[in-house]
Amino acid sequence: MSSSQQRNRREALVSWLLKLSALLSIATTVAIITVLAMESYGFFADVPLSDYLFGTDWSPLIEPASFGVLPLVCGTLMIVIGAALIALPIGLGSAIYLGEYAGPRQRNIIKPVLEVLAGIPTVVYGYLALTLITPALREILGTDNVGVFNAASGAIVVGIMILPMVTSLCDDAIRAVPAGIRHGAHALGATRLEVSTTIVVPSALSGIVASFVLALSRAIGETMAVTLAAGATPSMSFDPLQSIQTMTAYMVQVALGDAPVGTVEYNTIYAVGALLFVITLGMNLIATRVLRRFREVYE
Amino acid sequence: MTTSDLMFDSNLGKRQRRAARFRRLVAGATWSGVVLLAVMLFHIVKEGIGWVDWQFLTSFPSIDAEKAGIKAALAGTIWVIGLTACISIPVGVASAIYLEEYAKPSRLNRLIEVNISNLAGVPSIVYGMLGATIFVRWLHLGQSVLAGALTLSLLILPVIIIASREAIRAVPSSLRQAAFALGATRWQTVSGHVLPAATPGILTGVILALSRSMGETAPLVMMGALTYVAYTPTGITDEFTALPIIIYNWSDRPQQVFHELAAGGIVVLLAVLLAMNAIAVFIRHRSQRNSP
Numbered sequence: 001m002s003s004s005q006q007r008n009r010r011e012a013l014v015s016w017l018l019k020l021s022a023l024l025s026i027a028t029t030v031a032i033i034t035v036l037a038m039e040s041y042g043f044f045a046d047v048p049l050s051d052y053l054f055g056t057d058w059s060p061l062i063e064p065a066s067f068g069v070l071p072l073v074c075g076t077l078m079i080v081i082g083a084a085l086i087a088l089p090i091g092l093g094s095a096i097y098l099g100e101y102a103g104p105r106q107r108n109i110i111k112p113v114l115e116v117l118a119g120i121p122t123v124v125y126g127y128l129a130l131t132l133i134t135p136a137l138r139e140i141l142g143t144d145n146v147g148v149f150n151a152a153s154g155a156i157v158v159g160i161m162i163l164p165m166v167t168s169l170c171d172d173a174i175r176a177v178p179a180g181i182r183h184g185a186h187a188l189g190a191t192r193l194e195v196s197t198t199i200v201v202p203s204a205l206s207g208i209v210a211s212f213v214l215a216l217s218r219a220i221g222e223t224m225a226v227t228l229a230a231g232a233t234p235s236m237s238f239d240p241l242q243s244i245q246t247m248t249a250y251m252v253q254v255a256l257g258d259a260p261v262g263t264v265e266y267n268t269i270y271a272v273g274a275l276l277f278v279i280t281l282g283m284n285l286i287a288t289r290v291l292r293r294f295r296e297v298y299e
Numbered sequence: 300m301t302t303s304d305l306m307f308d309s310n311l312g313k314r315q316r317r318a319a320r321f322r323r324l325v326a327g328a329t330w331s332g333v334v335l336l337a338v339m340l341f342h343i344v345k346e347g348i349g350w351v352d353w354q355f356l357t358s359f360p361s362i363d364a365e366k367a368g369i370k371a372a373l374a375g376t377i378w379v380i381g382l383t384a385c386i387s388i389p390v391g392v393a394s395a396i397y398l399e400e401y402a403k404p405s406r407l408n409r410l411i412e413v414n415i416s417n418l419a420g421v422p423s424i425v426y427g428m429l430g431a432t433i434f435v436r437w438l439h440l441g442q443s444v445l446a447g448a449l450t451l452s453l454l455i456l457p458v459i460i461i462a463s464r465e466a467i468r469a470v471p472s473s474l475r476q477a478a479f480a481l482g483a484t485r486w487q488t489v490s491g492h493v494l495p496a497a498t499p500g501i502l503t504g505v506i507l508a509l510s511r512s513m514g515e516t517a518p519l520v521m522m523g524a525l526t527y528v529a530y531t532p533t534g535i536t537d538e539f540t541a542l543p544i545i546i547y548n549w550s551d552r553p554q555q556v557f558h559e560l561a562a563g564g565i566v567v568l569l570a571v572l573l574a575m576n577a578i579a580v581f582i583r584h585r586s587q588r589n590s591p
Contacts, residue, residue: 014486015486026410036425096325101322110332116576128342191314191315192322220422223424252520273428
């Protein structure tokens, strides 16, 4: 056996190495912020911040270039709203069913299905939007009314994509509600609907709201599905059946395009990326806040 | 309608009918997820299965759809994910050990924890920009396997850390106290007792994280990963393409035949992901059976 001095030295070394690994996560955050700040600094030297944030025309690759980011934000917003309309009600409904109605056998079918849905890569959802959802929409609403690329089909697949996340987070929140208060309500003669809507959902509200915010933040950052399905036309039309462009889709377009590194055209992706990072980080912080501040604590 | 209105509706029949309608509604919402999955998988398999054969797996990409295959993409994915595993597992598990076994409650450690959970919520495309800027441009790694693996490692590190911490936390503290009582040092306790006990849980989390990184497209696209690569990588500095990238490229083409090729690629990708998940489930199941 090694001497105690050797042992102590080894212990100190190991502890130092482990701490170093943990600090890498801080370094990652610092690196993200540094890269986004440094590279978009170059962009904002050429384009005033107010023109960028409040401009309504986004055409950085065409002369005369214009750098108003609002059309991209609008495109992203349409996807998020559409996805929310699908995923939030279905996700919450499923979670209520899982928590209040489903027996263990049904849970054993539904939970793995949700896990598989959550594990499908986003590029696959993009493929499905293009080859399954868009043709179906064009069939139903008419080929003339629906573009080959359209916001609706992107929103639908993004909705399906965030559905498992909403369901499982709401399910966690609902399961955390103690059975005792449910039994109390049942004993007073409430139906299951009344127990769900007046007891369970209000008690789990902080978790439910947090899950909504997290899922929508995920929808904002979603890239491949909307790049493939929703098109590359920055627009403020709010017409879900026509082509739009999201912030993420624009970033992919430039990354795959031939804008030379270091030009204003190329640096736009850092400005857009910085905005995306700030929005999603803000939403994630809000979700954590909601969970901590408004959690109902049961003894 | 306020709570009291709902509770004091004297018409019991109406209330029960409403409850029955609600039950059908939430049941319908739930099973719609199952139906959606079935429809989507059926569509992919119907379109793609005809293309998946030996020739598809062993050919390089081609503008001639009949001759196109995923050899380079499959090899690229194996190289990148393999290297990602080599980088992210040691660092991730080490971070988890530090946070669970070593860290005392301090401001710095609290900051690390909050930071990790926030990193888990950063969109993958932002990691792509980080990789494109730091690894590809500043460190001159180019569009190499190494640059791709480093980027994906940063992306899945928070997932691995969070899963590993849960596995380590689940190890009963009596195990640690027994080791300490016998005079073991902290590292002897961790490496000899805690880690072996936590391995199944860590492994499950790691496999799920790696399968997630295998499907990630946006980070690699942001790095400018290539589409037409007619060779397989022979080292970590070689350029590469990957399965999700070739699927994206084929899906993005207007011709129907390339959409079918994309479906073929998806069938292969999903098969690999399914196999990895099955392994994870198997490990979880076995460890649950063995532990008391």
